[in-house]
Amino acid sequence: MLEIGGEALVLTHDMMVEGVHWLPGQDMADVAWKLVAVNLSDLAAKGAEPVGVLLGFMLDEDDERFLAGLEEVLAAYGVPLLGGDTVSGGAPRALGLTAIGRATHRPVPSRAGAREGDALWITGPVGAAMIGLEALRNGQQGDSIAYRRPRPLLGEGRALAPFVTAMMDVSDGVLLDAARLARASGVTIDLATGQVPIAVPEGRRGDALRWGDDYQLLFTLPEGTSPPVPAHRIGRVLRPDETPLLLDGVPPRQDDRLGYSHGA
Amino acid sequence: MLEIGGEALVLTHDMMVEGVHWLPGQDMADVAWKLVAVNLSDLAAKGAEPVGVLLGFMLDEDDERFLAGLEEVLAAYGVPLLGGDTVSGGAPRALGLTAIGRATHRPVPSRAGAREGDALWITGPVGAAMIGLEALRNGQQGDSIAYRRPRPLLGEGRALAPFVTAMMDVSDGVLLDAARLARASGVTIDLATGQVPIAVPEGRRGDALRWGDDYQLLFTLPEGTSPPVPAHRIGRVLRPDETPLLLDGVPPRQDDRLGYSHGA
Known part of the structure; x- marks a missing residue:
């Protein structure tokens, strides 16, 4: 900035x-x-x-x-x-x-503004890039579009900016990025894993939540505020606890990498 | 821009x-x-x-x-x-x-503004980076500073901006960059090779003029204008001729690469 x-x-x-x-x-x-x-x-x-x-x-x-x-x-x-x-x-x-x-709006949204009592939202499903990459590896060019040609949600971001308390794009997996948003904001987020929309069969939910490259927008709104664009409520913001992220009320297992860490 | x-x-x-x-x-x-x-x-x-x-x-x-x-x-x-x-x-x-x-000044100087009748100037000697690289290859760390730690001429650039008709930094050799400035401006530049200050023995003048990495500023001024910082007059701008660059009044040999072309 x-x-x-x-x-x-x-x-x-x-x-x-x-x-x-x-x-x-x-x-x-x-x-x-x-x-x-x-x-x-x-x-x-x-x-x-x-x-x-x-x-x-x-x-x-x-x-x-x-x-x-x-x-x-x-x-x-x-x-x-x-x-x-x-x-x-x-x-x-x-x-x-x-x-x-x-x-287009001040203050410019950051990942550090989530507050206790906010709700956590996501603009759309995750997992499409994961199956896209698998299709590409199997030589199915047509089904790989989500991996090959992600769409930046510019219109959605501009519409959301005046309302959100925090926002980021999901590049490395919704769980990992939610944990980062929580850490940056100094809060704990309780994410309802079953409420995250997925673009894959239910049996692969766990993978889809830990896979990146979908570029959905992840954001927090004050409780009671409705997003101005289609979005799914997937969690809530709590006061800071021992871990930045809870999955259905429980801290993730220590060996759960949550997502993809670039270069680390 | x-x-x-x-x-x-x-x-x-x-x-x-x-x-x-x-x-x-x-x-x-x-x-x-x-x-x-x-x-x-x-x-x-x-x-x-x-x-x-x-x-x-x-x-x-x-x-x-x-x-x-x-x-x-x-x-x-x-x-x-x-x-x-x-x-x-x-x-x-x-x-x-x-x-x-x-x-800091409008219009922002470009390499495309040199006009017939202008004089061509350079802020300082070329060739220092060349001998610096040679020293580094020979393990003489101390003598290689010009190659390892070039100094961007920010103060000089700001002082010159209101006066120049065209300006660029010399990254790929003074001859090659002068030819580029001439081509961008649609003129021919007659460069006086003996007037270019060099940081090397006279016997290596030809190499120094074709070596880059010195980051001097190369610029044109209307005839009669004195530069506001120390600089050396090294040529003059002519109407467009068959080649963009003349060396002491003569087109360079066809096999003269003039300098270092990155990635081309």
Whole structure:
């Protein structure tokens, strides 16, 4: 966040690495889409309107596909490419993107504002990216769209910004991200695992709650406030307890990693 | 460049890759310094004042040295780290940095404004980074400072911004960058090779003029205007001719690469 000329700028930078964030051999058009989409999702969680992106790009043989996907995603969300850098290198390739947004509401939502008595909400189901990745590994391109082409919820984020006490996007799994929101806010969240909407069969609920890449918005509202966009109530905010997260009233097992921790 | 809230923001993103932009095994504190310095140098060339940076960082074993260097360079130039992303990966490592600056003068200088009749200037000698890299390869840490810790000329850039018709920083060699400035401006530049100050023995003048990483500022001024900071006059701007660059009045040989082309 940067205050400049009376505006609040929201800045985000995400990096993707071959073999970590995408499968070797994956269509680079999808990689370009995702690189932009995950950054725009960070802006969505701040209720910010994107004003441009900067790209750091390691050149390779499939650059045309990457540029095609980049053009597609920037056109889809009306975002200009403001600049960047191209470099040569080798495998694994790394790509970086900076997105710049303009806050549409003050205070700008953060993950640190949840208060005792708030309710916890999510915009939609989790698990779609998980089965999408499985489909992609099995060569079923068509069913993998949720993994390959996530949609940043920019409109939803802007609509929610004036109402939420805290908000973030779910990149690493709803349980892990709820725990992070609770820790940042200095509260404990009791999450009702059965109430989280899932895009997978019930038997895989546990996996879906621990899998990332869905980019739903996770947010808290004061009790009694209804969200201005479709959303599902999945928990409540309590005073700080021993652990930041309770699952159906009980602390998670110590060996439960809750989700996917990037780079750690 | 981004107009926001009545301010002109200057945004720059540079990426560095192990083995391409730094030697494997090099002190990561120096790599951090350089990553920030080259981006601040881009801001300097726009006469912009830095307001913050975002870092994309691939984790490894020597992260403490990197963070130490990062802290040092950010403190040296009074620039805050606004955010970023850390990811796991493997060799070769890639690092990206976005720098955000606030323009101090409008119009913001670009490389496209040189006009027939202008004079071409440079702030200081070239070649220091070249001998610095050679010293580093020979294990002489002390003599390699120009290569390891370049200084972005932020004060000089701000002082020059109101006067120049075009400006850029010399990252890839003074000849190559002068040709780029000429091409962007739609003019031809006649560069007097003997007038370029060099930090090396005369016998290596040709190399020094084709070597990058010195981060001097290259700029054009209307004939008769004196630069407000120490600088050296090294050429003049002519009407567009067959080639964008003349060396002492003569087009360069076709096989003369003029400098270092990143990733191309």
